[in-house]
Amino acid sequence: MPNSHAIVAEQFDDREQQHEAASLGMWIFLGTEIMFFGGLFAGYTVYRNLYTTAFEAGSHLLNAKIGALNTAVLICSSLTMALAVHAAQTGKRKRLMGFLVSTMVLGGVFLYIKFILEWLHEYRDGLAPGLHFTYSGPQASHVALFFCFYFLMTGVHALHMIVGEGIMTVLLIMAWRGKFSERSHNHIEIAGLYWHFIDIVWIFLFPLLYLLGAHF
Amino acid sequence: MSSTEVPIEPRVHYLNADYSIKSWLLTTDHKRIAWLYLIAITFFFTVGGVAAVLMRLNLLEPQGLLVEPETYNKLFSSHGIVMIFFFMVPSIPAVMGNFLIPLMLGARDVAFPRLNLLSWYVFMAGGSLVLYALIAGGVDTGWTFYTPLSTLYLNTHVMATATGVFIAGFSSILTGLNFVVTIHKMRAPGLTWFRLPLFIWAMYATSIIFIIGTPVIAISLALIALERAFHVGIFDPALGGDPILFQHLFWFYSHPAVYVMILPSMGVVSELITSFSKKKIFGYHFIAFSSVAIAAIGFLVWGHHMFVSGQSIYAGLVFSALSMAVAIPSAVKVFNWTATLYKGSISYEAPMLYALGFIGLFTIGGLTGLYLATTALDQHLHATYFVVAHFHYIMVGGAVMGYMGAIHYWWPKMSGRLYPDGWARVAAIIIFVGFNLTFFPQFVLGYLGMPRRYAVYPPEFQTLNVISTAGASILGLGYVIPLIYFAWSARYGPVAGPNPWNATGLEWTTASPPPTHNFEETPVVTEEPYGYDRIAEEIQVA
Numbered sequence: 001m002p003n004s005h006a007i008v009a010e011q012f013d014d015r016e017q018q019h020e021a022a023s024l025g026m027w028i029f030l031g032t033e034i035m036f037f038g039g040l041f042a043g044y045t046v047y048r049n050l051y052t053t054a055f056e057a058g059s060h061l062l063n064a065k066i067g068a069l070n071t072a073v074l075i076c077s078s079l080t081m082a083l084a085v086h087a088a089q090t091g092k093r094k095r096l097m098g099f100l101v102s103t104m105v106l107g108g109v110f111l112y113i114k115f116i117l118e119w120l121h122e123y124r125d126g127l128a129p130g131l132h133f134t135y136s137g138p139q140a141s142h143v144a145l146f147f148c149f150y151f152l153m154t155g156v157h158a159l160h161m162i163v164g165e166g167i168m169t170v171l172l173i174m175a176w177r178g179k180f181s182e183r184s185h186n187h188i189e190i191a192g193l194y195w196h197f198i199d200i201v202w203i204f205l206f207p208l209l210y211l212l213g214a215h216f
Numbered sequence: 217m218s219s220t221e222v223p224i225e226p227r228v229h230y231l232n233a234d235y236s237i238k239s240w241l242l243t244t245d246h247k248r249i250a251w252l253y254l255i256a257i258t259f260f261f262t263v264g265g266v267a268a269v270l271m272r273l274n275l276l277e278p279q280g281l282l283v284e285p286e287t288y289n290k291l292f293s294s295h296g297i298v299m300i301f302f303f304m305v306p307s308i309p310a311v312m313g314n315f316l317i318p319l320m321l322g323a324r325d326v327a328f329p330r331l332n333l334l335s336w337y338v339f340m341a342g343g344s345l346v347l348y349a350l351i352a353g354g355v356d357t358g359w360t361f362y363t364p365l366s367t368l369y370l371n372t373h374v375m376a377t378a379t380g381v382f383i384a385g386f387s388s389i390l391t392g393l394n395f396v397v398t399i400h401k402m403r404a405p406g407l408t409w410f411r412l413p414l415f416i417w418a419m420y421a422t423s424i425i426f427i428i429g430t431p432v433i434a435i436s437l438a439l440i441a442l443e444r445a446f447h448v449g450i451f452d453p454a455l456g457g458d459p460i461l462f463q464h465l466f467w468f469y470s471h472p473a474v475y476v477m478i479l480p481s482m483g484v485v486s487e488l489i490t491s492f493s494k495k496k497i498f499g500y501h502f503i504a505f506s507s508v509a510i511a512a513i514g515f516l517v518w519g520h521h522m523f524v525s526g527q528s529i530y531a532g533l534v535f536s537a538l539s540m541a542v543a544i545p546s547a548v549k550v551f552n553w554t555a556t557l558y559k560g561s562i563s564y565e566a567p568m569l570y571a572l573g574f575i576g577l578f579t580i581g582g583l584t585g586l587y588l589a590t591t592a593l594d595q596h597l598h599a600t601y602f603v604v605a606h607f608h609y610i611m612v613g614g615a616v617m618g619y620m621g622a623i624h625y626w627w628p629k630m631s632g633r634l635y636p637d638g639w640a641r642v643a644a645i646i647i648f649v650g651f652n653l654t655f656f657p658q659f660v661l662g663y664l665g666m667p668r669r670y671a672v673y674p675p676e677f678q679t680l681n682v683i684s685t686a687g688a689s690i691l692g693l694g695y696v697i698p699l700i701y702f703a704w705s706a707r708y709g710p711v712a713g714p715n716p717w718n719a720t721g722l723e724w725t726t727a728s729p730p731p732t733h734n735f736e737e738t739p740v741v742t743e744e745p746y747g748y749d750r751i752a753e754e755i756q757v758a
Contacts, residue, residue: 021398024401031427046461
């Protein structure tokens with residue numbers, strides 16, 4: 001792409017058509033993501049109904065306070081993302097780069113808390129089914145199932161975060177090279193949709209996994 | 217087949233613009249990507265076909281003619297997995313959809329051409345993994361990957377196969393996404409929703425199923441992989457898992473996937489029937505909305521695969537009623553096609569033979585589906601050859617007939633050349649006869665109680681099995697003939713001209729083969745589709 005301004009791919013008539021197509025494409029992609037997570041949520045719900053007490057016991061072993069902190073971090077990153085989109089729409093390049101960096105940093109903090117303060121901890125506590133599982137309370141195999149879903153759901157979510165961080169890096173480089181303007185900021189808006197989507201998935205994951213049988 | 221005007225061969229079109237291998241493997245042209253898919257799925261069809269041939273040969277003898285029962289299990293699993301995920305699902309959508317959607321919309325390409333190429337590579341990556349699994353020793357889970365067969369209980373190459381299917385699923389998702397956006401945003405000026413060809417409506421409904429259904433099977437297969445890797449009980453009852461949950465998740469995708477296979481064929485048949493009756497389609501709106509209705513209701517019927525799996529009988533009753541409800545939009549289509557034929561000027565070129573074959577065979581397949589949707593009858597017929605016959609009438613009698621019809625109808629547009637119509641008609645008739653001879657006896661076998669997926673059977677079933685195998689060899693011959701004359705036609709066939717069938721539709725207004733950007737200038741649409749009455753008048757005047 002030689003020139004940042006007025007790039008319209010050859011299959012489109014004009015920039016508006018290109019913009020609409022790209023947004024619609026992202027919305028549809030997010031629809032497929034909902035179905036993807038939906039399968040996980042469905043499986044989780046079935047087992048949570050079958051083994052309610054074991055799932056509550058498993059949930060009590062998670063650190064809900066750190067989870068809450070992480071939720072706050074992620075919501076803040078959504079705010080900075082929204083501000084980044086606004087900065088792109090108003091053509092403020094420095095602000096845009098600043099907010100992209102803050103979004104990336106907050107995302108990084110989230111991943112640090114998730115992996116180092118939670119996963120590593122849970123692994124050491126012997127709560128990782130298949131790798132290191134030492135829980136010996138009642139219904140241990142069903143508690144293992146809870147942790148299985150916990151690691152899978154938060155893991156798939158974290159994978160999306162990592163992809164998001166990659167996208168942010170690309171956008172940052174593009175912004176640094178001055179590829180965006182008031183009239184051309186499609187990429188930022190679409191990445192914003194993706195980022196907010198990951199945030200919303202977490203908003204559902206947090207109560208489902210951490211707050212079972214309210215143990216505050 | 218006559219071309220009314222002297223065709224003027226365009227100097228440069230999408231096929232001769234560049235001959236290098238690189239220009240094919242890195243193409244973003246939807247027409248070339250369609251060819252890439254065509255070659256790939258023809259290969260997979262052959263692989264699945266060889267497995268079918270071996271199965272049918274084995275069933276010549278009650279004790280099994282050729283292979284051990286274990287190998288037989290792997291044969292029917294390979295046949296199902298390859299044919300469904302790597303031939304049927306991508307057949308019409310990825311080949312004809314890719315080729316036709318931008319042409320029918322008057323667009324230069326799909327909305328995301330690079331994504332389109334990516335989805336071919338994703339498809340090939342998944343396919344390669346499955347081929348590797350087959351060569352390494354195969355799977356014996358059946359195409360359904362039911363637990364506990366797919367757990368460590370029987371340790372075949374489930375991981376590689378499931379991963380391959382998982383990866384190929386993303387190809388479907390990306391293709392569906394691309395088509396929906398293209399249909400929404402890339403229509404030519406004046407091409408309103410109710411001026412769209414019915415093939416586009418069918419592809420739209422199909423794409424919606426791709427988008428909504430495929431992620432669910434992806435996550436189910438991921439869960440199976442997780443279960444195998446970490447020995448936790450998600451679906452495996454021995455570890456405290458729930459095998460019924462897997463069946464629910466699996467069929468939530470895989471039943472709608474049946475409509476992924478049949479809806480595009482229905483779209484094709486709508487085009488063929490009206491084109492070869494030279495008459496405006498009867499009940500355009502009904503056919504268009506019945507596609508959407510089939511896609512919508514199709515998501516609510518998955519439980520009819522599980523009447524005998526231990527699902528609640530009340531759930532079974534609801535699924536039974538909903539399954540019968542799908543018959544309504546399907547019947548709407550059949551009645552509308554029949555009404556289109558009424559008083560039309562029908563001609564029997566090869567594509568039309570396939571379309572008529574489709575209507576008859578699909579009707580049989582659909583009606584026997586009602587037997588199976590009846591909970592009481594299903595107790596008797598479940599997992600017998602009746603089911604095998606039923607879904608082959610839908611998939612082969614229906615979907616493959618539609619696919620063959622589509623290839624024959626749009627071949628002149630794709631290649632710019634004609635094929636020998638006489639041979640094509642002969643092949644169509646051979647396929648029709650061979651198909652019925654193969655699968656009709658299986659209805660009887662199933663009704664008499666022969667279970668599917670067994671390498672051996674009681675001696676009294678031998679006669680019907682021999683008839684079925686004989687039919688399969690005729691069917692196989694029917695599939696080889698088109699391969700030969702298409703290969704011949706691609707090089708030596710007479711030049712087709714832009715509109716060899718005197719058909720309506722934007723794809724026939726541009727040259728054959730089309731230029732790289734499809735149209736010399738963007739077409740403007742000013743009228744309803746299928747204006748054959750107007751064409752008839754023009755011919756009379758001329």
